Amino acid sequence: MRGYQLPPAIPVGFGQSHMYETDDSFELPEMHTFSNGQMELTNIVPMPTVPKVPGNLVKGDLYIEEYPKINFPLDATVQKQITGNLTCMREVRPHYSRKRMMCFERLISIMGHLKEEDVAKVADEYIQFPPKGQNGTEDMESIIDALGASGVEEAQIILTERIMLRNPPDPELLKRMFSHFVNLEHPPAAIFLDALEEFVFRTNPPADHKSDDEDIMAMATLLLGSLAGKLKSTHPERSESIVINLEVQLQPHDPLKHRARRSAEMAEDLKSGHKDEDGYSNHYAYSNKSYINHHEQRKSTLLLSLGNAGLDRSYDHILSYINTTDSPQLLKRSGASALANYNHEHAASMLLRMAIDESHEDHVRYDALLEYRKHPKAVPINDLHYHLIRGLTNVTGLETNDRSRLKRSFLDDLLNFKFDFTLKLPGIEWKKQI
Structure with a gap:
């Protein structure tokens, strides 16, 4: 093509000869800079000796205990949303599905934004004894869960009055109510x-x-x-x-x-004469x-x-x-x-003592060990074992640790590791060369 010239190509070997040249191979010369200037007084503005507080200044704390509650009126739109979410919770299975949980969260949000009198109206409609309609029981349980999960005081008062103070209270509804508190x-x-x-x-x-x-x-x-x-x-x-x-x-x-x-209770139970199918007393079985x-x-x-x-x-x-x-x-x-539940060192030490004390039953020691491992002040047992196996001879440091407070025998029993010390007095020749 006329008038078109190829760009100059990169010389062969250019990349290989310059690939190791970096900024570190160059030395920069020393550089200095100087500047000067003048300040001139242009004006003097007198200030009052006592600062004046503005009249419209608002004082308050930055800490907000509770956000202002936005109330929704219980109109036809809100009632339709409540009915739709209840239908969703009835029809969507399994219970732990994401869609069903979203319907429940929306129901909780609605209960948390209703006025006190509107919450009472919803409770009047759905919390009834006996439940009304074919889906009354499941809808009532869902409303109770939503009121309890909302955590608002109005809902807690309604649940207390209609479930706990009811005579006689319903056992299943009491259990459901307690779980939300x-x-x-x-x-x-x-x-x-x-x-x-x-x-x-x-x-x-x-x-x-x-x-x-x-x-x-x-x-x-x-x-x-x-x-x-x-x-x-x-x-x-x-x-x-x-x-x-x-x-x-x-x-x-x-x-x-x-x-x-x-002893008195065992004697009284033996006198009652209750026997199982084989003719033996079964009063002390866990299931009974x-x-x-x-x-x-x-x-x-x-x-x-x-x-x-x-x-x-x-x-x-x-x-x-x-x-x-x-x-x-x-x-x-x-x-x-x-x-x-006591987050201090002494509680952790007591749990560890229970775990390694052979006078306790095996399942008691096992439970104590599980609780000790979850305790915030617990010493990791694997770390102790690692340091001892690696040749740590300063066991005093482990004994005086605020988190353990154990004797040496407890550590020996715990780690199945025996210490053999040889103490020799200085200044005495214990081996005679012949």
């Missing part, structure tokens, strides 16, 4: 807390141990301990009052009283909730409830059920779970 960030409504205390402390023990009454009482007791832990920062007096009542019901472990009571099992189960629940509260005053109370050799196995395991 466990993960609350703030203490619940006062009416629920009063009703829960009344239920736990002033209700007679269930006479029929085969019914759901024991399970409901256990759930209520555990929930009350958890709420007492949340009240420590906002209402410490109320929190301590709840824990005191729990401690009164539990009482410190007394081996003499325990043996006497257990006799009065003995009921008594220990109640104490186990109280121990776990004190652990949920996590007050310092209950620490020695819990230890009394762990440090006693003849304490029932169930109470030792419950005590280990309760200790795990």
Whole structure:
């Protein structure tokens, strides 16, 4: 083509000869710079001696406890959304599917933005006894779950009045209701807390141990301990009052009283003459909730409830059920779970002692080991074993660690590693050369 010239090509070998030339092979010369200038006073502006605060200045805290609530009117559009989400939750399967969870989240959002009187209207329509319509039971359960998950005080009051204070309360709805009060960030409504205390402390023990009454009482007791832990920062007096009542019901472990009571109850059960199909007494089987099992189960629940509260005053109370050799196995395991809620070094040491103490039963030691490994102040056992196998002879450093507080024999038993020390006095010739 005329007038077109090829661009000059890169010489052969150019890349190979210059590929190792970098900026590091060049030396830059020293460089200096100087500047000067002048400042001139152009004007003087007098300032008042006392600063004047603006009249329209607004004072306030930057911390916002709760965002302003945006209320939706319960009009036809909102009612249609409630009905549509309930239909979605009924028809979409399985229960854990993503689409069904999205419908439930939208239902929670609607309940959280309704006015107090509108929440009551929704409850009047769906929480009825007996449920109305073919889908009444499932819709009522979904509305109860949505009200409980919303966490608003109006919903908590409605659930307390219509489910917990109902006479007689429905066992399944009580369990469903309690499950939504466990993960609350703030203490619940006062009416629920009063009703829960009344239920736990002033209700007679269930006479029929085969019914759901024991399970409901256990759930209520555990929930009350958890709420007492949340009240420590906002209402410490109320929190301590709840824990005191729990401690009164539990009482410190007394081996003499325990043996006497257990002997009397065993003798009473033997006199009753209940036999199984083979003609043997089966009162002490775990599946059959006799009065003995009921008594220990109640104490186990109280121990776990004190652990949920996590007050310092209950620490020695819990230890009394762990440090006693003849304490029932169930109470030792419950005590280990309760200790795990105390996030200090002594609790971690006690859990580790239980795990390596051969006087405890195997399943008690196993549970204590699991709780110890999850404890925030626990020393990783694998790290200890690694350092000892690698030749660490300064065992004193491990013994005096604030997180372990163990004797050398405990470490030996734990790691199955024996130490052999040879101590020789200085200045003495122990080998004579011939």
